C-alpha cells in the first residue's frame with residue numbers, strides 16, 4: 001500500500017516515515033502533503049517554550065497524560081535546533097516521556113537541525129501537518145529555548161505556552177523584548193521553589209503594560225514533577241483557543257501564519273535554486289574569494305548571483 005493510503009489508514013509507522021521524508025526534503029513527502037493539505041487544520045497546536053531546564057519536557061509529559069485521561073489523542077514534536085540528531089529517542093531528556101511512547105494515542109517525535117538552512121522550520125511545519133492529517137486532537141511543539149527558535153515556534157502554534165521558573169528576575173528583563181509577547185499562557189513551573197510568587201508578580205506587571213490586548217495571558221503556578229497545577233494550565237490553554245475562535249482572531253492568526261509559511265517557502269525555494277545553480281558553476285565560491293580579497297564588493301556579488309538565475 002502506498003504511503004498516502006497508510007497515513008489515511010492511521011498507521012503510526014507511516015506517520016514517522018512521512019515526517020522523515022519531509023525532514024530529508026524528499027519531493028515525495030511534499031507531493032503527499034499537497035494532496036492531503038485539506039485534511040489539516042483540525043488539531044489545536046500548542047507551542048511550549050521557555051529557558052532550558054524550566055521543565056518543559058516534564059510539563060508536556062503531564063499535559064499529555066491529562067489529555068489522554070480525557071480520551072484525547074496527542075502529537076508531540078520536540079525541536080532542538082542545537083542537536084544534529086533526529087528521529088527517535090536520541091535526545092536524552094525526552095526519554096522521560098518514553099512511557100507515553102507505547103501509548104497508541106500519543107505520537108512523539110524529536111527533530112534536530114541537520115545543518116541545512118531553514119530546513120528545521122519547514123520540517124517542523126510538515127510534521128505538524130502529518131500529525132494533523134493522522135488526526136490527533138492536540139499537537140505540542142516543544143523547543144529548546146534559544147532565541148529565534150522560540151519565536152519561530154509561535155508561527156506554527158495557535159497557543160504558545162511560556163514556561164518560566166522562580167527567580168528568573170533579570171532574565172525576565174532580558175527575554176521580555178520580543179519573546180514575552182509571544183506567550184498566550186504563562187506557567188511558573190517549579191513553584192515548589194522560593195520566589196514563585198515574586199516571579200508571578202513580575203510577569204503580571206509586565207503584562208500590565210499591554211492593557212489594550214484583547215487577551216490577558218493568564219499566569220499559572222505549576223509543580224510539574226508533582227503533577228500540580230496541570231489541570232488549570234490545560235483549562236487556560238483550552239480557554240485561549242475558545243477566545244481565539246470567538247474573537248475572530250483564530251482566522252486572523254492562521255492567515256498570518258500561512259503568510260509567514262508561504263514567504264519562508266519562497267525564500268527556501270529561491271535559496272535552493274540560487275545555491276544549486278551557482279554552486280554548480282562554483283560562482284558563490286569564486287565570488288566569496290574575490291569579496292574577501294576586495295576584488296569585488298558583496299553587493300555586486302549578490303546581484304550577480306541573482307542575475308545568474310534569471
Ligand SMILES: Nc1nc2c(ncn2[C@@H]2O[C@H](COP(=O)(O)OP(=O)(O)OP(=O)(O)O)[C@@H](O)[C@H]2O)c(=O)[nH]1
Pocket residue numbers: 051052053054055056057058059093143144145189190191192193222223224225226
Ligand atoms: N523542583 C522541581 N523540579 C522540576 C519541576 N519540573 C521539572 N523539574 C526538574 O527540572 C529538570 C529539568 O526538567 P525538564 O523537563 O528536562 O526541562 P526542559 O525545560 O525540558 O529542559 P531542556 O530540555 O533542557 O530545555 C528535571 O530534573 C526535572 O525533574 C518542578 O515542578 N519542581
